[in-house]
Amino acid sequence: MPIGLDKADMQKLDEVVATRRQVKQGELLFRSGEEFKSLFAIRTGFFKTSVATPDGLEQVMGFQMAGEIIGLDGIVTDHYSCNAVALEDADVCVMPFSNVEELSREFPVLQRHVHKVMSREIVRENSMMMMIGNMRSEERLAVFLLNLVQRLYARGFSQSEIILRMSREDIASYLGMKLETVSRAFTKLSDEGVIEVKQRYVGILDLQALKKIVNPRACD
Amino acid sequence: MPIGLDKADMQKLDEVVATRRQVKQGELLFRSGEEFKSLFAIRTGFFKTSVATPDGLEQVMGFQMAGEIIGLDGIVTDHYSCNAVALEDADVCVMPFSNVEELSREFPVLQRHVHKVMSREIVRENSMMMMIGNMRSEERLAVFLLNLVQRLYARGFSQSEIILRMSREDIASYLGMKLETVSRAFTKLSDEGVIEVKQRYVGILDLQALKKIVNPRACD
DNA sequence: CGAGACATTGAGTGAACTCAAACGGCGTGG
DNA sequence: CCACGCCGTTTGAGTTCACTCAATGTCTCG
DSSP: OOOOOOHHHHHHHHHHTOOEEEEOTTOEEEOTTSBOOEEEEEEEEEEEEEEEOTTSOEEEEEEEETTOEEOGGGTTTTBOOSEEEEEEEEEEEEEEHHHHHHHHHHOHHHHHHHHHHHHHHHHHHHHHHHHHHHOOHHHHHHHHHHHHHHHHHHTTOOSSEEEOOSOHHHHHHHHTSOHHHHHHHHHHHHHTTSEEEETTEEEESOHHHHHHHHOSSOOO | OOOOOOHHHHHHHHHHTOEEEEEOTTOEEEOTTSBOOEEEEEEEEEEEEEEEOTTSOEEEEEEEETTOEEOGGGTTTTBOOSEEEEEEEEEEEEEEHHHHHHHHHHOHHHHHHHHHHHHHHHHHHHHHHHHHHHOOHHHHHHHHHHHHHHHHHHTTOOSSEEEOOSOHHHHHHHHTSOHHHHHHHHHHHHHTTSEEEETTEEEESOHHHHHHHHOSSOOO
């Protein structure tokens, strides 16, 4: 969280995140339509957010891990617009939004932080739209894996190994494709020697090659 | 903008939006990478926001009209992440973000408003992702037209007629398809008697039918 | 009136979809 | 401890929708 505050201030901020909540795997943190009261900061665990499509299917909006904030979608209508389900046992900080707003007024650094978190989500979704609109199935999967491994790496996990917490169907929904297509894309990347797949384990064998799939020229 | 403030307060708020800026058709309001200083509230005119894809193409992120706010994407990195170009002569309020934040601290109602605007953008993009991921070309076009006509109607324009300010290519990019496919989708809807198309003029002939295309069951 | 940009239409291809079957791990109960 | 059944995943075959490439049509503006 934001830094550069003295001890007394820090204590005040701690009050915002005083409450904790445990969510067991498979349980909902909040559901679509439920009244919005709080944002949640994930301490541990892994979440999936999704909405029901008009025709009764599920559309996955995102996957969230430790350090990320969920519930931002609820602000605009005072009701959450999506479901948040724990894909593994999780522990979250409950941050009543009224507290967040109140303290934001008092601490510009917190205010700025909140704004950045929301802006980041907007930009993230921008790039998702770009990806789904323009990329082919393997490219999407490559982007997905790169993003995941990068976020995990930033949290101290391996740079080259992933244990997926979500099903192929979840991935498919998230990436705008069908589960069979996801499976085929995994197989293809595996056949090419870029990754190694065994069920939900994914090993990155050739990071450069994976990046090259996403952006053929300028493979930084 | 937010209401429920006395006269003196209103004056203070007016200071935020004191500066105006004219943008001629085809001109950029801001460009990707440029330093972020302000949000912009559109007074009149019509904008398109877009980013360049790695392979040099343009991905349209959205279309904005009077009363809407652009520039939110710039907060997170202090640099705009997209280009904003005027599709018709426009007039915007320049709102220096530092002023917005400062006054947000003073006026909770403004603070709440800012948060809602950002949250709305997040939810909007959620539904865009859902649409691009799940719908077929005609459905996407139907959603696009319904959304556009609804926003225009809310601003006092016709409920059944649209003059498109963007090209087929822009629409295609926005909806995650190719311009030829957009054209064919227009033709198809036209052949079905649902809409009437003459270049950039679109007349809605059968609103119910259009809604039904988006959501076959429960055509409210 | 002509040039250029934008839009439509056509034909053929290809990527992702649907439907269907086989496979594999994992947990449960015999 | 092994057999069974279930669920998630993989693989296969055939189809469809949107894409590419190309030509034609139409509007706008100098």
